[in-house]
Amino acid sequence: MPEPGPANPDVPHVPLLLLTGASGYVGGRLVPLLERQPVALRCLARSPDTLRPLVRESTQVVRGDVLDPPSLAEAMLGVHTAYYLVHLMSDSKDFEKEDRQAATNFADAAKKAGVLRIIYLGGLGDDTDPKLSPHLRSRHEVGDILRASGIETVEFRAGMVIGAGSLSYQLMKSLTDRLPVMICPRWLTTATQPVAVDDVLAYLLAAKDLPPGESRIFEIGCEDVTTYGGMVRKYARQKGLRRWLIFVPVLTPYLSSLWLALVTPAKFGVGRHLIEGLKNPTVIRDRKALDVFPIRTVNVKEAVARAIADTSG
């Protein structure tokens, strides 16, 4: 674990950023963007040897696990801003408990280390909806826990991230690629506002430069609203595929997840939690991100076109 050395008067002081989730899809894409900024970057990884070759030499890679508090205490030393881009993706029934524990560990360690800002990417969804899925409720609860630390927390709430390596996009892509005729559950008609990965990255990057202030929640997404069925159609059209969607009322989230397990490569448990969230509308109700950030997001068609064109996965 590198210790912060004595200050060198010849080297201008730059803030130290801690990035979690750097081996994941969103975090992995944020790494090169942060490496081009005037900051020092430290990545926390459960498998540092796997991450090391993927980052610049100047980027620190430390071993850590959000479920292991001592590892967090070390990783937080000297950190100015900490990104929480972790998704435990537990397939256990107790994923909410684990999410809660992980966020609590992270917030506690950040508080003790004197971290000044936490940036978190969570999920859209209406808190006041009594039928909000456990998955989305848990994503919101993580934000609540981070804010309760008293550290200024910038929470972004996003729907499906459209990008080649994003699990939720891959689920939609696999279904559409494989099934010419889809027996569709009702949730394919749920309103949703996905977001292009490039736009998510622009927000995550800009958040570190916000002037200090209160904790805030920003809802982000494409400029237009669609449905999951609409996304299937947009994707199919751009790939030149002819697809028929037949809607049935009886496919429960449980049956849907079994169906997904048959036709997609995603793990059953993960698919199930994601599917449960798909029955809830995920649209932007608060548009203040447009006032605070000079970022104008692309529409769904363009987001899908970029994901199709991206062969890096």
Ligand SMILES: NC(=O)c1ccc[n+]([C@@H]2O[C@H](COP(=O)([O-])OP(=O)(O)OC[C@H]3O[C@@H](n4cnc5c(N)ncnc54)[C@H](OP(=O)(O)O)[C@@H]3O)[C@@H](O)[C@H]2O)c1
């Ligand atoms: N993708 C989407 O459509 C979407 C939509 C809305 C919000 N988000 C949010 O965006 C964030 C990142 O999503 P993503 O799609 O990039 O997820 P991802 O590709 O599944 O990456 C998850 C990351 O979490 C790390 N992680 C898991 N368990 C950990 C633990 N115990 N300790 C430390 N790190 C751990 C993983 O590291 P390992 O390599 O060690 O497993 C991985 O780097 C998540 O908070 C997610 O909820 C994503």
